[in-house]
Amino acid sequence: MASGCNLGLGPGKEYTFVIYAYPVGNYIKGRAALNLFVEHVYHRAAPGGTGGVKSVTNYSSPLTQARAKGFSDILFLDSETGKNIEEIAAANIFILKGNVLSTPTLKLGTILPGITRKSIIDIARDFGYQVEESVIPVEDLLEADEAFCTGTAVIVNSVGSVTYQDKRQVQYNIYISSSHSDGSCDSYWIKTAIQFPFSWTLFSL
Numbered sequence: 001m002a003s004g005c006n007l008g009l010g011p012g013k014e015y016t017f018v019i020y021a022y023p024v025g026n027y028i029k030g031r032a033a034l035n036l037f038v039e040h041v042y043h044r045a046a047p048g049g050t051g052g053v054k055s056v057t058n059y060s061s062p063l064t065q066a067r068a069k070g071f072s073d074i075l076f077l078d079s080e081t082g083k084n085i086e087e088i089a090a091a092n093i094f095i096l097k098g099n100v101l102s103t104p105t106l107k108l109g110t111i112l113p114g115i116t117r118k119s120i121i122d123i124a125r126d127f128g129y130q131v132e133e134s135v136i137p138v139e140d141l142l143e144a145d146e147a148f149c150t151g152t153a154v155i156v157n158s159v160g161s162v163t164y165q166d167k168r169q170v171q172y173n174i175y176i177s178s179s180h181s182d183g184s185c186d187s188y189w190i191k192t193a194i195q196f197p198f199s200w201t202l203f204s205l
Helices: 063-068 115-126 138-142 187-191
Strands: 034-039 073-077 085-088 092-097 100-104 130-134 146-151 155-164 167-171
Touching: 034 085, 063 073, 085 092, 085 100, 085 138, 092 115, 092 138, 100 115, 115 130, 115 146, 115 155, 138 155, 138 167
Parallel strands: 034 073, 034 155, 100 130
Antiparallel strands: 073 085, 092 100, 092 146, 146 155, 155 167
């Protein structure tokens, strides 16, 4: 952060590098399935902005109002058309339809390239899913077989329902079996896969 003696419009002349470390619990209390509210008035980020970086400006959102109404989190739509899904307040989102697992593309610069997101993409492809990073209309979310969110704090968390334009539009089946016989890409199954054929560096605290 800027820590010099100048005050004005422009870059700082002196900076202090600060790292905060603090123990936290699960972002989603009780690991319950998410009840998402699709935010169609306010937007998280715009092309050419800071949507693709870990900036505090991306977390100034109407989340408090949504939680006061009983929702777990909010899902933002794109700022250009207001028709395509982007992210929830603090996590990436995936949708599953048949054998196709989709997540919003990074190419527009409005999606955070989360490491959990990338890990899920690698695992899903190894499991035989067709993974697509693309522009996703909100209608595709409403017609999906399953949806889940990923992030450092969220980890992998199923979406239970979605409310869009103030109406609960869809309630998803939440798969809790580790069996893959039903064809689901359920988050439980992904979370319990422990042998990865990737060059990952694993550590525990």
